[in-house]
Amino acid sequence: MLPASDADAHGPGQTQSLYRKYRPTNFESDELVGQSHVSDTLRNAIARGRVAHAYLFCGPRGTGKTSTARLLAKAVNCLDPDPQRRPCNECEACRAINEGRATDIIEIDAASNRGIDEMRELRDAVRYAPSQLRHKFYIIDEAHQITRDAFNAFLKTLEEPPANTTFVLATTDPDKLPETIASRCQRFDFRRIPREPMAEHIRAIAEKEGLDIDDDAVDIVVRRSTGSLRDALSLVDLLATAAASTESGRIDADLTRKMLGISTDGWELDLARALADRDVKAGLQVVANAADAGQDMRSFARHIGEVLRLLLLLRAGANPVEATDNLRELAERFELADLLRINERFSELDFKVRTAGFAQLPIELAVVGALVEQPAII
Numbered sequence: 001m002l003p004a005s006d007a008d009a010h011g012p013g014q015t016q017s018l019y020r021k022y023r024p025t026n027f028e029s030d031e032l033v034g035q036s037h038v039s040d041t042l043r044n045a046i047a048r049g050r051v052a053h054a055y056l057f058c059g060p061r062g063t064g065k066t067s068t069a070r071l072l073a074k075a076v077n078c079l080d081p082d083p084q085r086r087p088c089n090e091c092e093a094c095r096a097i098n099e100g101r102a103t104d105i106i107e108i109d110a111a112s113n114r115g116i117d118e119m120r121e122l123r124d125a126v127r128y129a130p131s132q133l134r135h136k137f138y139i140i141d142e143a144h145q146i147t148r149d150a151f152n153a154f155l156k157t158l159e160e161p162p163a164n165t166t167f168v169l170a171t172t173d174p175d176k177l178p179e180t181i182a183s184r185c186q187r188f189d190f191r192r193i194p195r196e197p198m199a200e201h202i203r204a205i206a207e208k209e210g211l212d213i214d215d216d217a218v219d220i221v222v223r224r225s226t227g228s229l230r231d232a233l234s235l236v237d238l239l240a241t242a243a244a245s246t247e248s249g250r251i252d253a254d255l256t257r258k259m260l261g262i263s264t265d266g267w268e269l270d271l272a273r274a275l276a277d278r279d280v281k282a283g284l285q286v287v288a289n290a291a292d293a294g295q296d297m298r299s300f301a302r303h304i305g306e307v308l309r310l311l312l313l314l315r316a317g318a319n320p321v322e323a324t325d326n327l328r329e330l331a332e333r334f335e336l337a338d339l340l341r342i343n344e345r346f347s348e349l350d351f352k353v354r355t356a357g358f359a360q361l362p363i364e365l366a367v368v369g370a371l372v373e374q375p376a377i378i
Contacts, residue, residue, distance in 0.1 A: 019233040022205055024067050025089050025098070032071065033201045033229055034193035035064050041188070042068070046075045047083040052186045054158055054167040056143075058174035059190025062228030066107075066141055068190075069168040073097065073105050073137035076166070093133055104133040110145040119150040123157045126165055136165045143169035144176035151178050159184050192227025195322065202232060206251075211240050216253035223322075224260060226302070235260070267300060268307040269326060275342060275370060276333040283367040287360055297359035301349035304363070308346055312339040345370040 024031035027039040038057075045051050055072070057065040077093040078086035087094050096102040108122070122138070130136040140146075146154070158167055158181065169185060171177065199218050206213045217239065225232035239251045242259050257266075267290040274283035290300050307327070313320050314331035331339075345366045352362035 017234065018205060018209070018237050019062075019230045022208075022233070024064065024071060026087055027071060027075070029197075030201070030204070032064055032068060034197050035068065035190055038068060038188045038190060042072055042075075043084075046072075046086055049083075051076055051166060053161050053165070054185040055169065056174065056177070056182055056185035056187040057168060057170045057190060058187065059172070060192050060227060061172055062225070062230030062232075063190040063193060064229070065170040065190050066139065068188075069137070069139045069170060070097070070105070072168065073135075073139070073166075076135050076137070077102075077104075077133040096132065102133055104130040104136045105139070106137070107139045107141065110140050110142045114145045114147055114150060116147065116150045116153050119146070119154040123154060126157055126161055129162070130164055134164065136162075137168065138165070139168045139170065141170050143171045144173040148178060151181050155180055155184075193229050194227075195222050198222050198225070198227075198229055198232055201229065202236060205233070206236065209240070211236070211243075211251060212249060213239070213251040214253065217251045217256040220253060220256045220260070224303075226306070266303070266307075267295060268303045269330070271304060271367070272307050272311060272330055275367070276330060278371050280368055280371045283371065284364055287363050287367065291360045297363065298350060298353045301346075301353045301363055305343075305346055305349060308339070308343050312336075312343050315339050342370045 024033075026032075027043050029036055029039070032039050051072075055069070057069060059065060071087065074087040074089075074094055074097045076086075077097065078088055079091035079093050080086050080088040087097075089095075089098065093102070097105055106125075108118075126136075126138070161167065167185075169177070169181070174182065174187070199222050202218050202221065203213070205211075213236070221232050221235045221239070224235060236251075239256055239259055243249050243251045243255060246255065267286055270289075271283055271286045274280075274286055291297065310320055310323050310327050311331045311334060314323055314328055315334055315336045334342075349362055349366060353359050356362050
């Protein structure tokens, strides 16, 4: 795990964020975490010289889509004679890419370059041969933002680019891409990163950075990040800054809960206990406490949904790996039918909170509705 180069610009007095500093430099599982199904396939393609002309990398945010696109570009251009060692991070091509000097690796943010004029410019630029490397890569992030007319202008270029050009489209919402575009790409689905590999990665980076972080704090960070390594490392950055002003300098569970605005066990568990007790007043008080502590209501709603889903699975007899002993004990206090009804109440909260004029109101309505509504008589 090598720190990124100084090419990732940061001004005087600024430090690089951890997720930028520790971008993966090769396809090994300790660098590109939790995506072995992607990395193994791409390495085989590189070793056999069967790199496609277009790829579609899709999956949740912070799971390594853009980083993998950069690794692929580096491996294809690597000068090491042994394909199994690519990218070597030692040859001139690898160094140029690592240091941000490679003009033939073009990254495009589709959110701000989504129109037909930008696609026509791209179509014209593709005609030119690589100027520095042997293979040109276009990495288009948030590709679902491109307009339909722009995709139509780009379609022929994507289907038949020059032999020395590859496109990588990265998106969190592949269903918004036209089928004519998606069908011309090799698709790779990136998964949310499992908890244990993410925890190990956080501990390894903390050791390199000289951060003192305890296991409970790591567990809270991992649960809060919901499978996004970028989110997890951003949280560690925040906690490291906060810990620097404490006497111990340690990132512990208490500091983590304080900075993230959660109670000892988490607002979500407190709310689940209120639902188990059928205590409307206690449930509303949990929501009020979370709001008063500055908890983002949309994030709060997502984590409530995660806890309720796990309780439903546990009560139904499943054994999800994310379940803790506290959740297993709590699940026994519910009837399965009640958990089904409660989950249905809370399942649409993300959208309702996002669009509500008063963010905590949809959560309060869900709490009251779940507890005053009587279960159906079968």
